[in-house]
Amino acid sequence: MAKVLIVAEHDGKTLNPSTAKCVACAASIDGAEIDIVVLAAAVGDIAAQAAEIAGVSRVLTVERAENEYPISAILAPQIAALAGDHTHVFGPSTTFGKDLMPHVAALLGVNQVSDIMSVESSHSFKRPVYAGNAIVTVEVAEGSVVVATVRVASYQAAAGGNSAAVEAASADVALPTHTRFVGLESGASDRPDLQTATSVVSGGRALGSEEDFDLIYKLADALNAGVGASRAAVDAGYCPNDMQVGQTGKIIAPDLYIAIGISGAIQHMTGIKDAGTIVAINKDEEAPIFEVADIGLVADLFKVVPELTSALS
Amino acid sequence: MDRILVGLKRVIDYNVRVQVKSDGTGVETDGVKMSINPFDEIALEEALRIKERGEANEVIAVSIGTSEAQQQLRTGLAMGADRAILVTADGYLDPLSVSRIFLSLAEKENAGLVMLGKQAIDGDNSQIAQMLAALWGRPQATFASGVTLDGDTARVVREIDAGLETVEVDLPAVISVDLRLNEPRYVKLPDIMKAKKKPLDEVALADLGIEAGPEVKELSYAPPEARQRGVMVEDVAGLVAALKDKGLA
Ligand SMILES: Cc1cc2nc3c(=O)[nH]c(=O)nc-3n(C[C@H](O)[C@H](O)[C@H](O)COP(=O)(O)OP(=O)(O)OC[C@H]3O[C@@H](n4cnc5c(N)ncnc54)[C@H](O)[C@@H]3O)c2cc1C
Numbered sequence: 309m310a311k312v313l314i315v316a317e318h319d320g321k322t323l324n325p326s327t328a329k330c331v332a333c334a335a336s337i338d339g340a341e342i343d344i345v346v347l348a349a350a351v352g353d354i355a356a357q358a359a360e361i362a363g364v365s366r367v368l369t370v371e372r373a374e375n376e377y378p379i380s381a382i383l384a385p386q387i388a389a390l391a392g393d394h395t396h397v398f399g400p401s402t403t404f405g406k407d408l409m410p411h412v413a414a415l416l417g418v419n420q421v422s423d424i425m426s427v428e429s430s431h432s433f434k435r436p437v438y439a440g441n442a443i444v445t446v447e448v449a450e451g452s453v454v455v456a457t458v459r460v461a462s463y464q465a466a467a468g469g470n471s472a473a474v475e476a477a478s479a480d481v482a483l484p485t486h487t488r489f490v491g492l493e494s495g496a497s498d499r500p501d502l503q504t505a506t507s508v509v510s511g512g513r514a515l516g517s518e519e520d521f522d523l524i525y526k527l528a529d530a531l532n533a534g535v536g537a538s539r540a541a542v543d544a545g546y547c548p549n550d551m552q553v554g555q556t557g558k559i560i561a562p563d564l565y566i567a568i569g570i571s572g573a574i575q576h577m578t579g580i581k582d583a584g585t586i587v588a589i590n591k592d593e594e595a596p597i598f599e600v601a602d603i604g605l606v607a608d609l610f611k612v613v614p615e616l617t618s619a620l621s
Numbered sequence: 622m623d624r625i626l627v628g629l630k631r632v633i634d635y636n637v638r639v640q641v642k643s644d645g646t647g648v649e650t651d652g653v654k655m656s657i658n659p660f661d662e663i664a665l666e667e668a669l670r671i672k673e674r675g676e677a678n679e680v681i682a683v684s685i686g687t688s689e690a691q692q693q694l695r696t697g698l699a700m701g702a703d704r705a706i707l708v709t710a711d712g713y714l715d716p717l718s719v720s721r722i723f724l725s726l727a728e729k730e731n732a733g734l735v736m737l738g739k740q741a742i743d744g745d746n747s748q749i750a751q752m753l754a755a756l757w758g759r760p761q762a763t764f765a766s767g768v769t770l771d772g773d774t775a776r777v778v779r780e781i782d783a784g785l786e787t788v789e790v791d792l793p794a795v796i797s798v799d800l801r802l803n804e805p806r807y808v809k810l811p812d813i814m815k816a817k818k819k820p821l822d823e824v825a826l827a828d829l830g831i832e833a834g835p836e837v838k839e840l841s842y843a844p845p846e847a848r849q850r851g852v853m854v855e856d857v858a859g860l861v862a863a864l865k866d867k868g869l870a
Contacts, residue, residue, distance in 0.1 A: 319783070380751065381760055403781040407763045410716070410748035414755035419717045419837045422746045436845070437744050441639040442648055445840040452835050487760040490776065490787040503782070543801060549766070550784050555745070556800055558782065564869045574638070581845065585867055587860070602851035603863045615857040620870055
């Protein structure tokens with residue numbers, strides 16, 4: 309029977325919603341028993357949140373001062389030691405999980421399955437390759453531990469309401485000191501988080517400046533939406549890097565995605581493939597984004613975005 | 622630092638619209654333009670800049686694959702790498718095996734840094750740097766958008782979901798690079814001529830004594846579910862009405 313260990317993602321205080329999405333993925337394996345492991349400097353609140361996720365049997369905790377920051381060289385040996393009799397070890401395909409899970413896989417002597425988008429059987433999965441231009445079905449040998457990241461945009465977070473057992477675990481392994489956290493410059497704002505927002509408004513190169521990117525924030529605020537951007541907008545310095553949506557940015561699945569002044573390059577579109585409704589505003593009627601948009605408006609954004617903002621306010 | 626090892630993978634060019642073969646065994650590669658994985662080109666550029674600042678003596682470009690990858694290594698040499706190593710191997714290699722190959726070369730060449738792209742745009746796996754760091758027992762700094770060296774340590778700014786994280790790592794270390802780290806230089810014709818004289822050594826995979834990783838078998842390829850073209854609206858009023866129709870406004 310499948311026994312899945314999920315590595316919790318958190319910021320030291322709060323559990324990231326990606327963890328409940330990993331649980332949803334694990335729960336789609338027939339008869340899976342699901343444990344979550346929380347590694348932190350102070351595990352209390354985080355473990356309590358993890359214990360609420362429906363379908364979780366146990367929350368294992370490792371409280372160590374070294375676990376204050378998510379440094380893979382420090383976390384991975386502990387996870388490998390705790391993997392024990394688990395048949396699967398999952399993490400989210402956020403930058404946290406992408407950094408950590410291959411390190412865990414190598415310590416366990418196996419390859420990793422990256423970005424699971426669906427579970428076909430306990431050892432077979434679908435995943436995107438070539439920026440989502442192809443979907444490949446892969447199979448891990450029976451008897452080999454499955455280390456994987458879960459494409460979080462493919463799953464709805466598992467429900468709450470559970471009260472799983474919380475157990476302190478010990479991972480008595482030597483930890484390296486060769487990697488040290490220095491600081492985090494966070495783009496955090498009061499707006500809904502891009503990765504979990506139900507609506508997202510994104511701006512592209514056409515915005516032309518940091519000042520004019522404000523048009524995007526204003527529309528987003530009218531919709532209580534998160535804010536995203538194309539790579540071109542980020543590269544040009546109109547907005548912070550953590551807003552980039554796409555193959556090399558965030559992969560998101562909001563109910564509503566409004567792309568403004570974005571051409572629709574394949575690397576961008578792969579980030580919003582699972583969005584509910586895609587709206588595109590672009591002055592070029594030939595822009596590739598119109599081929600996939602559910603609602604398209606050919607117009608000059610500088611004229612229509614303020615109009616739309618006031619119509620929705 | 623003496624040497625920097627840089628990985629250059631030969632992949633389908635990022636401008637190509639990739640097509641799944643009708644029999645589902647993979648994607649079309651016949652007559653398709655091949656290039657250096659864009660992230661790897663950025664890794665090489667950074668290594669060259671480190672060397673040009675006098676902080677490293679030699680930059681070695683490494684590729685693993687068929688002899689066709691010589692092309693990408695020659696481009697790397699033309700960009701400024703001092704020499705190149707091609708580990709010749711036929712067919713698909715799993716990430717763990719690739720990481721073991723890099724480990725073997727890093728040890729043999731006594732590398733101070735191994736610089737890789739954060740992912741290859743074919744398999745989109747994003748595994749090699751992390752696995753190599755694990756096998757080597759050395760630091761990993763992934764998704765780098767800033768690298769500064771200071772004696773035996775490196776400071777790396779990482780692009781993560783929460784923003785920009787800075788870590789300090791002891792050398793030797795593995796760094797995987799993101800797109801905003803730099804803009805790779807253009808290769809000029811005289812450089813291409815010069816590159817022809819630079820050493821490009823071929824090593825057969827079998828001679829490295831690498832044990833292959835347990836396989837993740839690829840069963841079949843399929844095109845993604847296509848989204849359909851929707852409706853066009855005339856103006857903002859039409860857009861608001863369409864959103865209301867769907868219960869989105
Ligand atoms: C390896 C690799 C990875 C990449 N990863 C990503 C990624 O993760 N995310 C990403 O977004 N990109 C990524 N890219 C870049 C991608 O290929 C495109 O270059 C980028 O998405 C283009 O951004 P854009 O649509 O804002 O700009 P452009 O392509 O320049 O499009 C601007 C659009 O704005 C329209 N426009 C101009 N003025 C107006 C106006 N006044 N009103 C209305 N419309 C107007 C134009 O018609 C045009 O369609 C990647 C590229 C590579 C090589």
